[in-house]
Amino acid sequence: MEFKEFTNSLFINGEWHQVDQKQTESVVNPATLEHITKVSYGGKSETEQAIAAASAAFSDWSKKTGRERSRYLYRAHELMLKDVDRLGEILTMEQGKPLQEAKGEIKSAASFLLWYAEEASRGYGEWLPSSTNSKRMLVIGQPIGVVGAITPWNFPSSMITRKVAPALAAGCTVVLKPSPETPLSAIAIMEIFEKAGLPGGVVNMVTGDAKAIGQAMLNSKAVKMITFTGSTATGKYLMSEGAKQMKKVSLELGGHAPIIVFDDADLEKAATLSLASKFRNNGQTCICANRLYVHEKVAEAFTALLKEKVEQLQIGNGVKEGVDLGPLINEQAVKKVKAQYDDALSKGAQIVCGGSDLNAIPNGLAGFYFQPTVLSEVTDDMAIMTEETFGPLFPIQLFSDDDEAIAKANNTDYGLAAYIFTENTGKTLRTAEKLEYGIVGVNDVFPALSEAPFGGMKESGNSKEGGHHGMDEFLEKKLISIAIE
Structure with a gap:
């Protein structure tokens, strides 16, 4: 054009x-x-x-x-x-x-x-x-x-x-x-x-x-x-x-949206939609997932599913056929993602997949790129768990107690959107009521529709x-x- x-x-x-x-x-x-x-x-x-x-x-x-x-x-x-x-x-x-x-x-x-x-x-x-x-x-x-x-x-x-x-x-x-x-x-x-x-x-x-x-x-x-x-x-x-x-x-x-995957979740659905939330617009949305809390009973199976899906994502110029992820908006955005990535690795995070900045991307791409990356062994003292990322970096943390996961999800100054995956109606309502967010998606990561109210709580x-x-x-x-x- x-x-x-x-x-x-x-x-x-x-x-x-x-x-x-x-x-x-x-x-x-x-x-x-x-x-x-x-x-x-x-x-x-x-x-x-x-x-x-x-x-x-x-x-x-x-x-x-x-x-x-x-x-x-x-x-x-x-x-x-x-x-x-x-x-x-x-x-x-x-x-x-x-x-x-x-x-x-x-x-x-x-x-x-x-x-x-x-x-x-x-x-x-x-x-x-x-x-x-x-x-x-x-x-x-x-x-x-x-x-x-x-x-x-x-x-x-x-x-x-x-x-x-x-x-x-x-x-x-x-x-x-x-x-x-x-x-x-x-x-x-x-x-x-x-x-x-x-x-x-x-x-x-x-x-x-x-x-x-x-x-x-x-x-x-x-x-x-x-x-x-x-x-x-x-x-x-x-x-x-x-x-x-x-x-x-x-x-x-801003937002710092958590996803909670409970042990009764449909894991295929949860992995597919978690990927869709995190990597939509290359992670540059205010309601995209920033933190992923997965019940320890299903963590291994869920992580394997997510890894497989993330590794299939195609990076490149958005005008080309088959591209799933375009660039970040500018160099500063790449530096922010890289800084959170480096901080996480220095504190013990492990790479599940991804991890390359724009200088390591194959096929001669010249823009502001960072590979879609998933990290495990993530702890609360890492910047990625407290700061909005606005990029394709996805940390996974395990939990064993439902109330613990909800408390961790709420432990932020942000309160825009949160997501849960469960097949239990009672758990759905109890969790949604406890989450301190203006928007709660249940087995749904696309809540922004013209007919629905969109907005946050706290500093969101x-x-x-x-x-x-x-x-x-x-x-x-x-x-x-x-x-x-």
């Missing part, structure tokens, strides 16, 4: 703009290290223009009925599904995940447009039974206002629609800051909104200086809400700065995305108390 230079890659008030100084930033393919194209490098001034456009558009957009707003989202959904192949290729070229996986993400992104097109007409209020005959009480939801949306590189399409679609459905207007690593997917989605006929200023996008753009959003009194997916450290900063204006800050942050976030809960985040609840006597 050939790319033009996107020097006019700022989408403000329904038009494409470039930075006054014509500053640009290069986009690199992590699978090959090749330059793909350039995009505009915006900052404070351009963000302020986008906020002004969103503020001006808010009055008309918020007054439209839910049914009127839904029509634009339906059109965008249809346009995205018609263009899955091209959008998937763009995603793979800039982010690295295999093409089939990228196309799956595009379909997921489109599903949020469809869900919130349907949900736009369902911003229900409620009548409250009054304790006195002299009053009637009504609660209504009203759009919060201009929303600053900050999205990550690991799911550069679906993270945009998961935030923008409910905001638009609720009647808010948006200024989007996509990740500087993956601006091309964001540009393509803005083009879809443009083709769908969305009024100018309703959705705006500024690519470029992440710090300057984010700070402009935080400093603006016109921006009533920040919605962010990314690291816990950045989320804490946004919350701290947003508190200066009592700005609403919606956060979906403070809000929900998806489902009717996702639109509620963008609505202010107002009580109208009416005296009738």
